[in-house]
Amino acid sequence: xxxxxxxxASENQTLRESFPKYGFAKAAVRxxxxxxxxxxxxxxxxxxNDMGAGVIFTRLGENVLDKAAAQEVADHYSQVFAxxxxxxxxxxxxxxxxxxxxxxxxxxxxxxxxxxxxCSEAQKANNVLWIDIxxxxxxxxxxxxxxxxxxxxxxxxxxxxxxxxxxxxxxxxLLPLKPIIRLVKGAYLEPASIxxxxxxxxxxxxxxxxxxxxxxxxxxxxxxxxxxxxxxxxHERIAKSATHLQKSQYEFHMLYGIRNxxxxxxxxxxxxxxxxxxxGEFWFPWYMRRLAERPANVWFVVKTMFQA
Ligand SMILES: Cc1cc2nc3c(=O)[nH]c(=O)nc-3n(C[C@H](O)[C@H](O)[C@H](O)COP(=O)(O)OP(=O)(O)OC[C@H]3O[C@@H](n4cnc5c(N)ncnc54)[C@H](O)[C@@H]3O)c2cc1C
Numbered sequence: 001x002x003x004x005x006x007x008x009a010s011e012n013q014t015l016r017e018s019f020p021k022y023g024f025a026k027a028a029v030r031x032x033x034x035x036x037x038x039x040x041x042x043x044x045x046x047x048x049n050d051m052g053a054g055v056i057f058t059r060l061g062e063n064v065l066d067k068a069a070a071q072e073v074a075d076h077y078s079q080v081f082a083x084x085x086x087x088x089x090x091x092x093x094x095x096x097x098x099x100x101x102x103x104x105x106x107x108x109x110x111x112x113x114x115x116x117x118x119c120s121e122a123q124k125a126n127n128v129l130w131i132d133i134x135x136x137x138x139x140x141x142x143x144x145x146x147x148x149x150x151x152x153x154x155x156x157x158x159x160x161x162x163x164x165x166x167x168x169x170x171x172x173x174l175l176p177l178k179p180i181i182r183l184v185k186g187a188y189l190e191p192a193s194i195x196x197x198x199x200x201x202x203x204x205x206x207x208x209x210x211x212x213x214x215x216x217x218x219x220x221x222x223x224x225x226x227x228x229x230x231x232x233x234x235h236e237r238i239a240k241s242a243t244h245l246q247k248s249q250y251e252f253h254m255l256y257g258i259r260n261x262x263x264x265x266x267x268x269x270x271x272x273x274x275x276x277x278x279x280g281e282f283w284f285p286w287y288m289r290r291l292a293e294r295p296a297n298v299w300f301v302v303k304t305m306f307q308a
Contacts, residue, residue: 155180
């Protein structure tokens with residue numbers, strides 16, 4: 001109930017505009033992001049690198065409303081690739097298709113062009129561009145965008161959502177491309193006709209997809225397997241089922257500020273860990289999705305409101 005309400009709020013235009021203006025909201029969101037500028041994220045990236053974790057940079061934003069905004073996002077990420085190289089950071093970048101103009105008239109061509117440019121810059125810098133996966137109305141087109149980009153560039157990754165019934169078929173169809181895949185549970189409000197409503201079914205499907213990805217014609221044939229989850233039961237189950245692999249052949253990626261002790265534990269036990277560090281002014285829908293994942297987080301917001 002609370003999850004649905006928060007996910008509904010994440011898509012509400014009035015709330016998207018009004019909520020971020022409150023001081024208590026800005027204070028509460030700090031738990032999940034170091035600040036609104038990339039300059040706030042860089043010292044945290046350095047700290048995480050020193051701790052043994054790689055970093056994924058994401059500037060928050062989605063559903064941009066004009067071409068100039070999409071261009072500005074692409075230019076920004078281009079600059080971040082340059083900064084990662086000049087500061088010798090172990091860091092990659094993740095972007096949302098609707099942040100690169102997918103919703104606009106002619107948006108598919110625009111988005112593909114920005115993706116090509118960023119993949120090409122990533123390739124020159126020996127880096128990786130990740131494509132996030134958004135709500136289900138974008139799944140088909142995002143998988144197509146990925147397929148097209150991967151045919152041209154080896155260094156592009158895609159997130160896939162374990163809560164969707166279709167994902168095993170998507171994974172199967174992508175495996176021949178030696179894909180770079182980040183498996184996640186899924187963060188949007190989706191109907192039971194296309195997504196598992198029960199968390200235990202999502203968890204089980206995540207595990208099945210992980211096992212499939214780590215087979216001989218997956219990781220064994222050159223796919224990169226990333227498990228984007230904070231779920232320590234899944235971390236353990238996946239590690240146990242990966243005894244045919246080196247620990248360097250699969251990775252756990254987690255979000256900044258969530259389960260820091262588990263991040264450290266995984267690093268200390270020899271696993272490859274990346275932390276996705278978000279920054280940016282347009283954080284409201286993303287923050288609502290983080291609250292929805294753990295409704296207890298709402299009490300933290302309420303506490304911050306009374307402290308402010
Ligand atoms: C690196 C990364 C990239 C992602 N990219 C995408 C994407 O492209 N598209 C997409 O739809 N989703 C994405 N997600 C979000 C994902 O779909 C889930 O919504 C999110 O990871 C929560 O699920 P979980 O796997 O951590 O498991 P859960 O079972 O929800 O959580 C496991 C445990 O982690 C802790 N936890 C989880 N979330 C929170 C939180 N918000 N606050 C505090 N504690 C928490 C809790 O202790 C919980 O018991 C991404 C997640 C990660 C880690």
